[in-house]
Amino acid sequence: MNTVLAVCPNPEVAYRPPAPEPLSAIASLLRVIARGERNLLSLLPAEAYTVKIGRLGWSRRGIVLVNDPAMVMDILKDPQHIFPKNDLMVSALEGLVGRSMFVSHGEVWKRQRRMIDPAFSHMRIDRSYASMFEATEDHVRDLKQSAAKREVLSLDKVMSRLTADIVCRAIFSTSLDQGVARSVFEDFLIFERSCASVDLGRLILGKPWESIPQPPAVAAACERIRSHIGVMLDERKERLETGPDDIAQALLMARDPETGEGFSREELIDQLGVFFLAGHETTASALTWAFYILSQHPHAAKRMRQEYESVVGEGELTLEKAKRLSYTRNVFRESMRLYPPITFIPRVALKDTTIGHYAVKRGNMIMIAPWSLHRHADLWSNPNHFDPDRFVNEEDKAHAVGAYIPFGLGPRVCVGAAFATLEATLILARLMNTFDFRVLDPDSVRPAARLTTRPEKEIEITLTELARKTA
Ligand code: HEM
Numbered sequence: 180m181n182t183v184l185a186v187c188p189n190p191e192v193a194y195r196p197p198a199p200e201p202l203s204a205i206a207s208l209l210r211v212i213a214r215g216e217r218n219l220l221s222l223l224p225a226e227a228y229t230v231k232i233g234r235l236g237w238s239r240r241g242i243v244l245v246n247d248p249a250m251v252m253d254i255l256k257d258p259q260h261i262f263p264k265n266d267l268m269v270s271a272l273e274g275l276v277g278r279s280m281f282v283s284h285g286e287v288w289k290r291q292r293r294m295i296d297p298a299f300s301h302m303r304i305d306r307s308y309a310s311m312f313e314a315t316e317d318h319v320r321d322l323k324q325s326a327a328k329r330e331v332l333s334l335d336k337v338m339s340r341l342t343a344d345i346v347c348r349a350i351f352s353t354s355l356d357q358g359v360a361r362s363v364f365e366d367f368l369i370f371e372r373s374c375a376s377v378d379l380g381r382l383i384l385g386k387p388w389e390s391i392p393q394p395p396a397v398a399a400a401c402e403r404i405r406s407h408i409g410v411m412l413d414e415r416k417e418r419l420e421t422g423p424d425d426i427a428q429a430l431l432m433a434r435d436p437e438t439g440e441g442f443s444r445e446e447l448i449d450q451l452g453v454f455f456l457a458g459h460e461t462t463a464s465a466l467t468w469a470f471y472i473l474s475q476h477p478h479a480a481k482r483m484r485q486e487y488e489s490v491v492g493e494g495e496l497t498l499e500k501a502k503r504l505s506y507t508r509n510v511f512r513e514s515m516r517l518y519p520p521i522t523f524i525p526r527v528a529l530k531d532t533t534i535g536h537y538a539v540k541r542g543n544m545i546m547i548a549p550w551s552l553h554r555h556a557d558l559w560s561n562p563n564h565f566d567p568d569r570f571v572n573e574e575d576k577a578h579a580v581g582a583y584i585p586f587g588l589g590p591r592v593c594v595g596a597a598f599a600t601l602e603a604t605l606i607l608a609r610l611m612n613t614f615d616f617r618v619l620d621p622d623s624v625r626p627a628a629r630l631t632t633r634p635e636k637e638i639e640i641t642l643t644e645l646a647r648k649t650a
Contacts (some may be wrong), residue, residue: 186443194476194529194565196468196517197624198554201225213358218378218627220522220550220633227551228562232537238383240267242544243534248550248581250534254526254545258377260285261532264591265525265544267381270390271374274401277449281457290435295450298429302598304621308498310348311602314341315609317354326614326642334470334618334638338463339368345602346458350451351411352423352544354523359407363455366407369400371460374630386559387527387542408448408455426454461520462599463633465585469514469607471624471638472565476618479567496609503599509567511603515585517565519549522628524587549584558582614642 204224212220226233231247232483245251254262263284272282280291301307318341325332334645343364344355355364373394381391389550393401415427422428430450434441443449474478486506526545530537539545554562559582586593593599610616618624619639627635 184556186635193561194472194479194564196472196475198517198563201228207340208236211379219379219382220626220628220632222379223548223551227548228554231557232429232534234385235546238544240382240385240387241540242382243543243547244546244548244551245534246548246555248552248558251547251552251584252581252588254534254547255524255584255587256592257526257589261529262526262545263529265527266388267385267391267544268525271393274393274398275370275404276452276456277445278454279446279449281453286500290437290585291450293437294433295430298433299594300427301429302595303422304597304601305498307349307499307598308601308605310352311605312343312496314348314354315557315606318344318455319609319613322451322610322614323644326644329641331619331639331641332581334616334640335463335467335634336368336637337640338466338470339371339459340364341606342459342462342466342602343367345454346455348608349458349598350426350454351415352425352427353411357449358534359410363404363407363411366400366404367456367460370397370404370456371599371633373397382544387544404452404455405448408451409444412444412447413449416561427451433523434554457593458595458598461629462603463519463553464633465515465518465599466603466606467634467638468479468518468626468632469511469603470610470616470640471618471621471634472514473510473515473607473611474640475621476565479510479565483607483611487608491608491612496605498601501605501608504604505571506567507608507611508600508604509570511600511607512536512570513565513567515568515581516553516559517563518626518632519553519585520631521585521587522550522632547584550628552582552584612645614644617641617643 186556199221201223202225204226207224211218213301214221222236224236227235227244232243232250235242235244245254246538250601264282269282276282278287280288280295283291307374322337322556325383346540347353347355347360351360353360355361369615374397385391416431419428419431430442430447473483483506486504490503491500524547526547528539528543528545530541533539534545554560556562581588586596617640619641624638625635626632
């Protein structure tokens, strides 16, 4: 069934943000070679946006791209346990997060989730809003100073720092500027920039289950991050009885209900590393794109400010009010449709099998690509245009199951989805209502698939504080 989702954008307000022009398979390959690119998005041929399922070019492991919502649901729900997380992604991340819940599968994953699930209550939005709000206000204060000095800032770094601060407060009840937390963040930046998760050479020439060594700078950054997290953990262990009630505390206290055992120190570092990485890098990617789009799309920026004015006015942006900022939330959703932070959700086939009627072989990479699914010609009207109103209609939202998957789907769906949506709504609303964002070179912005979907080069901006004062 083809379900074209949602309304056509009004031509007066239609905005088409940057994406590689889809070309034939050969032309895409030549483009990548000619530019010396390492960007998988540029390699995606035009068919990637129209097929339901098919082989993606030539590769040693065999890559099968799946764009059909029903097939996507079957694979991600995986009732027969034959499509675990892809080995290439697992080996790219394991230096940092070991065998944590993000990369484990089967019984190991089940045990981890049994133990960790109580910690997720700390991500409940009513519990976490106050500290998200405080962190955002601290950053608004700093950004006002940068605006006054006309400083040129990296939009990517501003967003990474703010989201890392928010997740750091949720995990350790400490701000990013305190102690070793700052070093963790700086090493995460090195990891993000050079992690070999989407290395085209490995993707095309590597054999299934062949492990990939990380570049030495990344391996060293992983070691440092793990050691810093270990220091924070040991410090917390010493005051377990009196420490704050946060994610670190909940993981230290976690016990397997079947065996009564807790996590070892290494396991705790794995899991905390995942919370830190998955909990800030993705949201930072989504916000970077959302603010870039808003800087180029005055109509959307104006509607957001009008919504803020009518819902929040001069008062404080409370949780109740944040929940009512529906246009702002839809700006976030639509930004993640066009630039899904997790560009690809790869799996591996553990045995020869079929997907629909399509035969796949053991070791094939099963590539579920939010990037192509979210821009698929059969699923979305004007797929490359930015139109937050396509999320207004409840019926369309229901159709979108399996077609709109920024947070994944099935048992491995993101545990931080509600947290991230609230956090992003708060940040978008507060910052857009305080500053005007000017991008210095908007035409040079191009997306690239790295650890998350990021601009190829950092986006340089200046901020101007808006005359109208609110909270
Ligand atoms: C916009 C923000 C976010 C996006 C787009 C996002 C996306 C995703 C996706 C696509 C997955 C599934 C990956 C797969 O199936 O292979 C996932 C899993 C996960 N996410 Fe998120 N995420 C976001 C924010 C967060 C936050 C804020 C946290 C925690 C503080 C978090 C923690 C996790 C964890 C722990 C998993 C693994 C769950 C499991 O496998 O048991 N994420 N995320």
